[in-house]
Structures are given as C-alpha cells and as structure tokens.
Amino acid sequence: MADPTLTVHSLSHEDFERYYNVFAASFMEDRREHFREQVRDVFDPDRAHGVFDGDELIGVACMLSPEITLPGRIRHPLAAVTTVGVQPGHRRRGVLKILMRAQLDGLYESGSEPVAALYASEGGLYGRYGYGVGSHEMRLSLPHGAPFLRTVEIDQRPVREVERKRGLEFMQELYPSVAGQRIGWLSRDDGAWHIRVANDQANRDDKGALRYALHPDGYALYRPKTRWNERGPAYELHVQEVAGTTPQAYAALWRYLLDLSLVSEVTWDKAAVDEPVTNLLANPRLARRRMKDGLWVRLVDVDRALRARRYSAPLDTVLEITDDFCPWNAGRRRLRIGLDGVAEVSPTEDSAELALDVSDLAAAYLGDTTLAALARAGRITELGAGSLLPASRAFTTEHAPHCPEGF
Incomplete structure (x- = not known):
C-alpha cells in the first residue's frame, strides 16, 4: 500500500540536481560524478517523475524514447525506463509503486509507446508491476x-584500428543496418552514442581507453586491461560491441580480437545468449558462459503491442489475460495471425484457449522464451486442447533477443 501522504509530479529542468542526487543516493554512487553530466544530457523533464514527501523529493524515474527492433525486423518506439531510485530512509512506503503507476498510466492515456522496458537492479522488483524478463544476456x-x-569462412580484408572520431563516424553509419536485423537492438541518436556506447569514462575501472577496430563490413569496440604474471603478459580484452553485416566480416572481427598480441582472455559482458562466435569454435568448451537477465519488458497496451510485432506462423486463438496493475489489459482477446505474420487483436466473449498473466506474455513477446516453456513451469494454462503448441510456434523468433547496451 502506497503512503497516501506522498504525491507524484512531472519535473522540470530546474529539478535536475535534486533528481540526480536522489538517484545517486539510492545506489550509493558517491564516486562517479562524471555520471551526473551523462544523465543531464539525456534528462527529459517531460518524461521524468518525482515522488514528494511534502517538499522533499524522495523518488525519481525517467523514460528515454529510442526505437527497438521487434520480431519481424520491425522498428518500433519503446519507452526505455531509466534512472529509477528511492531515497534511503524512504523505502517500504510504496514510492516505486507510485512511480510505476505514473509512468504506465501516462503512457496508456497518452497513447504513446505500447511497450516499455528496463534493466532491473534487483530481480524481484518489477514482476509485481507486470514486467517479465524479455531477454537474457551472457558473460x-x-x-x-x-x-x-x-569450414568457417573469414573475410580476408584487413581489420584496422582507428582513432575515435573516424571510428564513431564509421560505426554510426553502419549500425542501423545491423540493428534493424537484431531483435532488441535500439536506435541511437548522437547522445546515445556518446553517453551509452562510446563514453570513455563509463565503467573505466582500471581498463584502458576504448579502441576502435574497423572492417569494411563491421566493427569491434573494446578496452584492454593490462595484466602481467610470472609467465609474461596476460592482458584481458573487454569487448563492448561487435557488429558485422556479413557472417564473414563478423568472423574476421572475432579472429582479430582473439589473435591480438599480449592478450590471454577476451570477455564480453553483454553478449547474446546465442552469440554466433560460439558456433565458430572448433572446441566449443573453450567458451565460458554465464547467463543473466537482460531487458525486462512491460506490455503497456496489450492490443497495440501484439499488433506491433510479426509472428512465425498463422494462428487463431483466444487469450485470457490477467493484469492486476493495468486493468485495461485484462480480459479475453482473440489473436488472429495471417500468413504474412501480421496480427489482428480484438476483445471477445468466446471461450479462452490459453490463460496467462501479462508478465508471461511479456516474457515471450521478444522471443526470449516460448509459451510452451512457460506452460511447463505452470505459468500458462492450456484451456483448449491442442491450443498451446500452435500459439507457442507463432511467437518463436529467428534468434534470441539481445540488447548490447545499457540505459
């Protein structure tokens, strides 16, 4: 239950310093002042909310407005929820619930983005608000x-390292052609490139500066970490992003990274769970993999969200959807999908064939998991005999969703 004495308001540019201080305090971030200016550059007061206890700002949340690639290679607007925080000393008062209420109600009432996504600091926080794990990523x-x-074919044209300006120009030109093919990849304006991708201060620790390795059909962005042991150099190479427009270019970039002198280990903390390099290896056991949740997805407007993506098989079924936090989504929907993968969604009084919560629908929305897998876990109920597998097939995708950047 939210504390009834608390209020929520949209913010203004004048509120930024207080906004940032609440966010920083919530994560005990007192050593990364450079992050203040990064947040300032993307702070949009029209999409920022603050919870107040009297005149004191105690909770904050904001939304960015990129596009995301949905199944079917559809570019679609996304409400990217970011910089959510509650001032220490004000926990357990329903502040996060108030922020989520303000965001989701506002999105629905304005008819803006039907899908929201975020990265969760704690895995148990956002399921109560209808978010489901929509993608995973791999270390x-x-x-x-x-x-x-x-049998691996490697493009023999050379990979060359270049300085930042030239590297960024090349990456910005090539990126849209790759991002448009990859479910979960976001559009990037200049601010996104300089703050979320090519920011030479972010998460620097004791790693070196970003390095830009270019191939005519791709690029790799990475940081070296100097390390020596009694046998000599044992550098760590930390990949930030690899993108290739052809399998041959992708293989060439990975061959370059794996063969760099002085390096003992190449690591990527945000690789896709089906990252193609693992299928290039002669010995697949050489790849050490650790998976974690990536994007948490919320279907703000189920009807519009289901129409937005494309599907892998025709379907005609009725879904019984529960949504305790956004009641406008609850009820029965007939989902008809044609041979072209385009969906029609409409309310219906017909008998339901599948019963599921909106968070389960969100988990399957980008193709991270299948409806059949969720049913095996008891999260989806098959009400009509034989209805589960056709629906599960329709929601499957050509590859695992993946977002290579944080926000």
Missing part, C-alpha cells in the same frame, strides 16, 4: 587464439 569469455572450425 562470454574466450581464450587467446581459440581456433575456429576449418
């Missing part, structure tokens, strides 16, 4: 020199 580590299968 991938490969040893220096890991050999590829003999």
Whole structure:
C-alpha cells in the first residue's frame, strides 16, 4: 500500500540536481560524478517523475524514447525506463509503486509507446508491476587464439584500428543496418552514442581507453586491461560491441580480437545468449558462459503491442489475460495471425484457449522464451486442447533477443 501522504509530479529542468542526487543516493554512487553530466544530457523533464514527501523529493524515474527492433525486423518506439531510485530512509512506503503507476498510466492515456522496458537492479522488483524478463544476456569469455572450425569462412580484408572520431563516424553509419536485423537492438541518436556506447569514462575501472577496430563490413569496440604474471603478459580484452553485416566480416572481427598480441582472455559482458562466435569454435568448451537477465519488458497496451510485432506462423486463438496493475489489459482477446505474420487483436466473449498473466506474455513477446516453456513451469494454462503448441510456434523468433547496451 502506497503512503497516501506522498504525491507524484512531472519535473522540470530546474529539478535536475535534486533528481540526480536522489538517484545517486539510492545506489550509493558517491564516486562517479562524471555520471551526473551523462544523465543531464539525456534528462527529459517531460518524461521524468518525482515522488514528494511534502517538499522533499524522495523518488525519481525517467523514460528515454529510442526505437527497438521487434520480431519481424520491425522498428518500433519503446519507452526505455531509466534512472529509477528511492531515497534511503524512504523505502517500504510504496514510492516505486507510485512511480510505476505514473509512468504506465501516462503512457496508456497518452497513447504513446505500447511497450516499455528496463534493466532491473534487483530481480524481484518489477514482476509485481507486470514486467517479465524479455531477454537474457551472457558473460562470454574466450581464450587467446581459440581456433575456429576449418569450414568457417573469414573475410580476408584487413581489420584496422582507428582513432575515435573516424571510428564513431564509421560505426554510426553502419549500425542501423545491423540493428534493424537484431531483435532488441535500439536506435541511437548522437547522445546515445556518446553517453551509452562510446563514453570513455563509463565503467573505466582500471581498463584502458576504448579502441576502435574497423572492417569494411563491421566493427569491434573494446578496452584492454593490462595484466602481467610470472609467465609474461596476460592482458584481458573487454569487448563492448561487435557488429558485422556479413557472417564473414563478423568472423574476421572475432579472429582479430582473439589473435591480438599480449592478450590471454577476451570477455564480453553483454553478449547474446546465442552469440554466433560460439558456433565458430572448433572446441566449443573453450567458451565460458554465464547467463543473466537482460531487458525486462512491460506490455503497456496489450492490443497495440501484439499488433506491433510479426509472428512465425498463422494462428487463431483466444487469450485470457490477467493484469492486476493495468486493468485495461485484462480480459479475453482473440489473436488472429495471417500468413504474412501480421496480427489482428480484438476483445471477445468466446471461450479462452490459453490463460496467462501479462508478465508471461511479456516474457515471450521478444522471443526470449516460448509459451510452451512457460506452460511447463505452470505459468500458462492450456484451456483448449491442442491450443498451446500452435500459439507457442507463432511467437518463436529467428534468434534470441539481445540488447548490447545499457540505459
């Protein structure tokens, strides 16, 4: 139950310093003042909310407005929820619930983005507001020199390292052609490139500066970490992003990274769970993998969200959807999908064939999991005999969703 004495308001540019201080305090971030200016550059007061106890600002949340690639290679607006925080000393008063209420009600009432997404600081926080794990990502580590299968075709044109300005120009030009093919990848304006991707201060720790390795059909962005042991150099190479417009270019970029001198280990903390490099290896055991949740997805307007993506098979079914936090989504929907993968969604009084919560629908929305897998876990109920597998097939995707950047 939210504390009835608390109020929520949209913010203004004049509120930024207080906004940032609440966010920083909530994460005990007192050593990263450079992050203040990064947040300022993307702070949109029209999409920011603050919870107040009297005149004191005690909770904050904001939304960015990129596009995301949905199944079917559809570019679609996304409400990217970011910088959510509650001032220490004000927990357990329903502040987060108030912020989520303000965001989701506002999105629905304005008819803006039908899908929201965020990265969760704690895995148990956002399911209560209808979010489901919509993608996973993998910490991938490969040893220096890991050999590829003999059948792997590598583009023989050279990979060259360049300075920042040229690297950014090349990446910005090539990125849309890759992002448009990858479910979960976001559009990037200049601010996104300089703050979320090519920011040379973010998460620097003791790693070196960003380095830009370019191939005519792709790029790799990485940081080296100097390390020596009694046997000599044992550098760590920390990949931030690899993108190639062809499999051959992608293989060439990974071959370059794996063969760099002085390096003992190549690591990527935000690789896709089906990252293609793992299928290039002659010995797949060389890849060390650790998976974690990535994007948490919320279907703000189920009807519009289901129409926005494309599907892998025709379908005609009725869904019984529960949504305790956004009651406008609750009820029965007939989902008709044609041979072209386009969906029609409409309310119906017909008998339901599948019963599921909106968070389960969100978990399957980008293709991260299947409806059949959720049903095996008892999260989806098959009410009509034989209705589960056709629906599950329709929601499957060509590859796992993946977002290579934080926000």
